[in-house]
Amino acid sequence: MGEQLKDVLAAPVTRVLLVLVVAQQIGAALGSLAATGLAGVRWGQSPVDDALALLGAVLGTLVAGVLLRPGELPAAAVRAEPQRSWPGPRLGAVALVAAPLLLLAGEAVRMGHFYYYPAQLAAMATDRTTILVSYGLFTLGLLALVPAFLALAAMIAVREPGWAFWGATAAVLGTAVRLFQDGIGFLALHLVDVQGLDTATHAVTATYQSWYVLYPLTFLDNIGWALLAVGAVRAGVLGWLPAAGVAIMLTHSSGVLKGSAVNSLVATALLAAALVPLGVAAWRAAPPVSRAAWRGGWVAAAALVALYAYHLLVEV
Structure with a gap:
């Protein structure tokens, strides 16, 4: 039994999972526990908790990565593989650059307002343009994620088709759920214009936990990020550092009218740091096209x- 456990822990895929998922989540939990002791708050209930949970996740990943050194590429490397299916090398490259930058812009614009829905609705009444611009940018980023996911999955599929298939499936379906939730949020925000802040807040509060057909899939995009990050390291597309920037999106909040917090802003910035260089590399590696x-x-x-x-x- 001991030898079998050693073999499992020594396996390349186990090292990747330990670095990108297990160490990250343990670090986030320890950071949140530290916040509980320092400020007496619960998980996800304050900016202090968000910041310490993210710090724990990043430190846990970095320590595990240095110790275990997963993957065959240098830690910070990116390697663009050729793509033959949709979205193709050019559109895929543009999507890999544009999607995280649009998401990051959307997160940054609304950063001055607390992320939970009552504050988002209140901001619609006092800072309407900022809220509408931020949610518009974020929606465009989600839309651009679909070709970006498929481009990344196509690169992974060259050597790891299983990770590519399941990662793309979870990520694309999860993004479809996020877009559906954005539609709900769009309607809720405009209720402030039509019916007033109090009525809009009451309507959202009364229906926020209502079950709908996509509700069980709410966290599917988080699973997709993890699968694609692991697959990218296994396939030699990303070194473990940029892959950690993809996997950190596991900590990103999903749901209706979720605004920005320290953890979501930094996680999206790390995602951009991972995907933008890959998109640039994919563009440079793309074959020439006709006039x-x-x-x-x-x-x-x-x-x-x-x-x-x-x-x-x-x-x-």
Whole structure:
């Protein structure tokens, strides 16, 4: 039994899981316990708890990574693998860069307001433009995550198709749930305009825990982040440090009208630090395209910009 346990712990996949998931979650739990002792708060109930839980997660990952050194790449390396399926090398590269930056911008813009829904609704009454811009940026980031996930999964699939399949499945379905929740949040925010803050807050409070068909899948995106991070290290796409930046999204809150906190802002910044260099590497490694393809791409981008400009100038 002892020899079997040693073999399991020595296995490459076990080392990756220990660094990216187990050490991270143990560190977050210890950080939260420290917050309980220092400030008398419960898990996720104060900025102090959020900050210490994130600090514990980062330190736990770093210590385990230095000790176990998982993966075949240097710790901070990224390696873009060729992509043949949708979204392709160019769109995939753009999505890998744009998605985390849009999410980070959305998190940063609303950072001045407490993350729980009563404060978000109150901010809609006092700082409407900031809230609408932040949620709009975050929604665009979620949408861009779909091709970004598929691009990352395509790279992983070259050597680890199983991790790629399950990681992409969980991540894409989880993002669909997040987009559904964003739709609920959009309606709730505009209830403040239509019915007033008190009525909107009462409506959200009365229905916040209501069951819906996607409710059991709320945390599926968190699982997707972990699977893709482990798969990326196993496939030699990311070193363990950038993979830890992907896995740290396990700590990111999911749900309706969840604003920004220290942990979500820093986690999204670490995600950007991981995916943006991979997107740049994927763009540089992409095969050349014809002039006709470039023209078609620019025409499509210009049409999209014109569509947004029309709605902003004419209908908003």
